[in-house]
Amino acid sequence: MSGDSLPITLPLSRMAAGACEVTALYRELRKPLLRYLVCLGLSNDEAQDVVQDVFLRLHRHISSGGAQDNIRGWVFRVAHNQARNRQGSYQRRFGESLDVDKQAPVDKSTPERMVLEKERYRRLEQAIRLLTDTERECLLLRAAGLRYREIGEALGMGTSTVGDTVERAIKKLTEKCNV
């Protein structure tokens, strides 16, 4: 057998295509993912770690020929489950109140406007705290730009259930903070 060569077939083209796709998704979803995870209660460092892990898994998933249907929903589902695994800090963010006086981006052009906007943020915060976990998560994913179908994939819900949940949550916010 010496001198004989064995043909080795590497899935280079598939790997290269997968890497490009992962890179494109990373560029598109990194910021919304970070914001979603931070709003769920993870610290900035934890969120960065989760995002890195999610995209490593995505790379493996695509390289191994995994299903790419509803890939955005898949990415958020993995991130959501990773956040749940870090249960210590999960949901800490909306459990604590935002320091509206210092952290809310209010219009400070006039004192009256500033006071009104701060009051609006306080009411909004109270209203968000009254939402159920599912309602809050649906709104967070919706704010990240996901469609109802993708939200359903991320949270393990049907698309019509997502529509109902989002509508209910938006109506609650409208009623309770009277925006």
Add this chain to the structure above:
Amino acid sequence: MCNDSGKLVAFLDHELDDGEMAGIRRHLEGCADCRTQLNQYESASTSFRTYCDAVEMAEHARHERSRWTVPVISGAAVTALAAAVVLLLLGHRVEKAGTPAPINAAAAVASESAPALEPPPAPRTSHQVHRLHVAPPVQTRVVELVPAEPAIEIAIPADSMFPPGAVPDGFAFTADVSFAPDGSARQMRLRPRLVSFQKGAPQP
């Protein structure tokens, strides 16, 4: 309440099919209530997104603060510790180099002058060696030299005891002599004294 009001959020999110979207659009043109409701839903959605942004920015600011605060506090603590160690070492060095010198000189002179008359010095304790603040040496000597009987004080010029140049100008020594009841000298100690400070001062 309109029949289409339940689809306003889905309409806002473009989650309806084309036919339903067109139907809602037509309905909104003629229904002010639904238009108001749609505006409220839109406003609530925008407020929620803004709130999420604020939460994210607050977390980012907290992260940045902690990133800078920890090194600054650590640096300050290390600097304070280093300063404390340096001060402690300097304090020891000043005590060893400066404080005992007059006492030792006086004791050396006394032992050289009258070795037989001076009782052996009491052994020093570790507390005396390491103390940071000691009483002025001359005062300590005076207290130690208070004799049982009245002492006779004799002023001796330094030139008469030491070779020229060995003792700085203006210094003399005071010998404290105590006598036993039989008239013999029992103890004698020499104390350095600055006697000609005014004498040596420059004349105007």
